[in-house]
Amino acid sequence: MLAMNNIGKVFTTDVVQTHALQDFTLQVDEGDFLAVTGTSGSGKTTFLNVAGLLETFDSGQYTLDGQNIKGLNDKQRSQLRNEKIGFIFQSFNLIPDLNLFDNVDVPLRYRGFNGAQRKERILQSLERVGLGKRLRHFPAQLSGGQQQRVAIARALAGSPRFLLADEPTGNLDSDMAQSVMGLLQEINQSGTTIIMVTHDQALAKLAQRKIIVRDGKVCDIGVSTIGLQPQELSAPRV
Amino acid sequence: MNILLNLGPIFRALQRQRFSAILVIVQIAITMAIITNGIAISWDRYLHIERSSGIDEQNTFFMTSSGFTKDFNPRATIELDLAIIRSTDGVIDALQTNSFPLSDSGNWYEIQTSPQTDAQLVPAASYKFDEHGINTFGLKLIAGDNFNQQDTLWLNEADSQWPSHVLLSKATAAALFGANQWQIAVGKTIYVNQNTPIIVRGIVEQLHAPWVDWPHVERTIISPARVTHNSARYVIRTQPGRLNEIMQTLPMTLAKENTQRVIRKVKSIQQAKDEIYAADIATVSILLIVIVVLAFVTAMGVAGLASFNIDKRRQQIGIRRALGASKRQILQHFMLENALLCTMGALFGTLLTLALNIFLVNQYALTPLPIYYLPLGVVILFVISQLAVIKPACRAMSISPAMATRCI
Numbered sequence: 001m002l003a004m005n006n007i008g009k010v011f012t013t014d015v016v017q018t019h020a021l022q023d024f025t026l027q028v029d030e031g032d033f034l035a036v037t038g039t040s041g042s043g044k045t046t047f048l049n050v051a052g053l054l055e056t057f058d059s060g061q062y063t064l065d066g067q068n069i070k071g072l073n074d075k076q077r078s079q080l081r082n083e084k085i086g087f088i089f090q091s092f093n094l095i096p097d098l099n100l101f102d103n104v105d106v107p108l109r110y111r112g113f114n115g116a117q118r119k120e121r122i123l124q125s126l127e128r129v130g131l132g133k134r135l136r137h138f139p140a141q142l143s144g145g146q147q148q149r150v151a152i153a154r155a156l157a158g159s160p161r162f163l164l165a166d167e168p169t170g171n172l173d174s175d176m177a178q179s180v181m182g183l184l185q186e187i188n189q190s191g192t193t194i195i196m197v198t199h200d201q202a203l204a205k206l207a208q209r210k211i212i213v214r215d216g217k218v219c220d221i222g223v224s225t226i227g228l229q230p231q232e233l234s235a236p237r238v
Numbered sequence: 239m240n241i242l243l244n245l246g247p248i249f250r251a252l253q254r255q256r257f258s259a260i261l262v263i264v265q266i267a268i269t270m271a272i273i274t275n276g277i278a279i280s281w282d283r284y285l286h287i288e289r290s291s292g293i294d295e296q297n298t299f300f301m302t303s304s305g306f307t308k309d310f311n312p313r314a315t316i317e318l319d320l321a322i323i324r325s326t327d328g329v330i331d332a333l334q335t336n337s338f339p340l341s342d343s344g345n346w347y348e349i350q351t352s353p354q355t356d357a358q359l360v361p362a363a364s365y366k367f368d369e370h371g372i373n374t375f376g377l378k379l380i381a382g383d384n385f386n387q388q389d390t391l392w393l394n395e396a397d398s399q400w401p402s403h404v405l406l407s408k409a410t411a412a413a414l415f416g417a418n419q420w421q422i423a424v425g426k427t428i429y430v431n432q433n434t435p436i437i438v439r440g441i442v443e444q445l446h447a448p449w450v451d452w453p454h455v456e457r458t459i460i461s462p463a464r465v466t467h468n469s470a471r472y473v474i475r476t477q478p479g480r481l482n483e484i485m486q487t488l489p490m491t492l493a494k495e496n497t498q499r500v501i502r503k504v505k506s507i508q509q510a511k512d513e514i515y516a517a518d519i520a521t522v523s524i525l526l527i528v529i530v531v532l533a534f535v536t537a538m539g540v541a542g543l544a545s546f547n548i549d550k551r552r553q554q555i556g557i558r559r560a561l562g563a564s565k566r567q568i569l570q571h572f573m574l575e576n577a578l579l580c581t582m583g584a585l586f587g588t589l590l591t592l593a594l595n596i597f598l599v600n601q602y603a604l605t606p607l608p609i610y611y612l613p614l615g616v617v618i619l620f621v622i623s624q625l626a627v628i629k630p631a632c633r634a635m636s637i638s639p640a641m642a643t644r645c646i
Binding site: 045048049052053054055074075078079081082083086092093095096097098099102107109110111115125144166211224233 | 243247250251254255281340461511553554557558559560562563564565566567608639640643
């Protein structure tokens with residue numbers, strides 16, 4: 001479903017070249033819940049950006065849902081991103097000037113749904129994350145956990161095949177983190193493929209599979225303890 | 239996707255950024271009020287300057303012959319001068335007159351259709367010249383007949399005698415007999431100085447009074463007369479393209495012919511027009527400069543504020559890109575946002591434009607703003623504002639979607 005073969009990504013400045021990804025090879029199947037871990041600067045976020053079509057790559061092959069990504073123009077990449085991928089960001093990335101309804105509406109408008117379709121999807125997805133009664137609230141009026149739930153609702157509203165999460169609990173306290181992880185697991189169980197980038201090993205254990213990225217390469221692939229519940233996370237979170 | 243469907247969320251988002259939105263709206267409204275009124279005033283002045291005086295302005299010049307000796311004979315000099323001028327190669331015709339359009343000097347009389355004191359008085363500028371006037375000024379006789387050579391009277395300066403026949407401009411005939419009945423003036427008796435009867439011989443389509451700002455500038459009365467005075471004004475019409483040449487040679491020819499006078503004030507009608515409208519031309523020029531500068535400053539203001547807002551929302555733009563917005567959709571978003579602000583500014587600006595115009599009309603007796611200037615002002619401001627925001631919007635669309643995952 002998502003296949004990366006020998007992906008390379010180089011950032012070049014006037015004085016230095018940084019190989020963010022080197023021979024990065026990964027296969028993700030439909031329904032997977034993959035945790036991507038690694039230290040800071042290991043290439044996790046670059047992987048996420050490339051996987052989510054937020055950035056281009058310099059070498060290798062990348063196939064997403066059967067479509068070869070190499071050679072797609074910006075418009076095609078935007079359309080693919082909009083239709084097949086949902087994003088959850090560490091800092092929620094809601095648009096502060098829009099209320100919850102309009103925030104969830106953003107990707108749906110780019111998708112070209114009509115008003116009735118959009119409304120139905122927005123209400124459903126906000127109900128799903130437990131915020132169906134706060135449509136007219138603005139992000140600043142919500143807690144961090146609630147904001148992340150809105151971000152999840154926004155990601156889910158377009159019924160994406162993939163959910164890419166970048167440190168989704170990084171800005172949350174442990175209770176809220178557990179709640180959000182529970183939600184992600186539930187989403188995964190309903191069939192959505194999730195790739196979660198985290199530096200937190202305890203969180204990574206909640207995924208079905210995890211990979212460790214080091215120096216821009218996949219250096220370890222393992223299967224997590226399936227069935228571990230978010231409530232069982234013992235380490236206090238920062 | 240119908241881009242107008244995005245107006246709702248953009249409008250709601252703008253309500254959360256009231257200060258910068260209001261700044262743009264106020265700037266556009268004020269600019270619209272000043273630019274629209276400025277354009278209207280400029281155009282009004284331009285039409286005032288460019289209107290026809292009824293004569294062939296491009297090929298006509300005038301000069302003054304001033305006798306300075308005791309035995310100077312004005313009448314003989316005028317007759318000889320006119321004979322010389324009319325026979326000069328390149329001259330179409332010439333006359334001696336008390337005044338002419340754009341000269342800014344002359345006199346006017348009140349004329350009426352009956353001798354009663356309570357009859358309606360119609361002010362009209364008075365010209366005195368012979369039957370060559372129609373040809374010299376290039377006037378169009380639209381009713382009746384021209385004067386004959388025998389009609390011309392020789393008058394002294396203090397002489398109050400009037401010839402038996404006159405020509406009227408169409409506007410004078412219309413003022414006397416009604417706008418739709420001006421033709422009936424021919425053959426009718428009118429009265430000057432309340433009780434001096436004169437018969438209307440003919441009507442010319444247009445001949446302006448000497449004073450360009452006179453409210454009755456279209457109203458003139460022409461009597462076949464020559465005033466004998468030491469100083470005589472000649473008006474000469476040349477063949478097209480020969481004006482400058484004849485303006486140089488003819489005064490010298492006349493000066494040599496009679497050494498008891500000097501030829502002075504040789505000037506083309508176009509030069510006289512430029513001088514008389516100098517203040518209007520300056521007003522139009524200054525207004526146009528103000529309009530251009532203001533439009534530029536407004537464009538810079540809109541562009542600056544758009545740039546500031548885009549810089550402030552770089553991550554937000556990255557998020558939109560990450561969520562699937564194409565570059566074109568980001569460009570459309572900012573153009574639409576600006577169009578919305580501009581529309582609100584134009585609505586407010588329409589009211590402000592009318593208010594400013596009412597003030598100007600009351601204070602300075604200007605012409606009320608024709609209603610079609612309002613949509614014109616809206617279009618101008620819309621174009622300026624949209625052009626100003628193109629560059630910042632292009633910068634916005636070049637922001638990478640990866641910006642969404644970067645901490646700023």
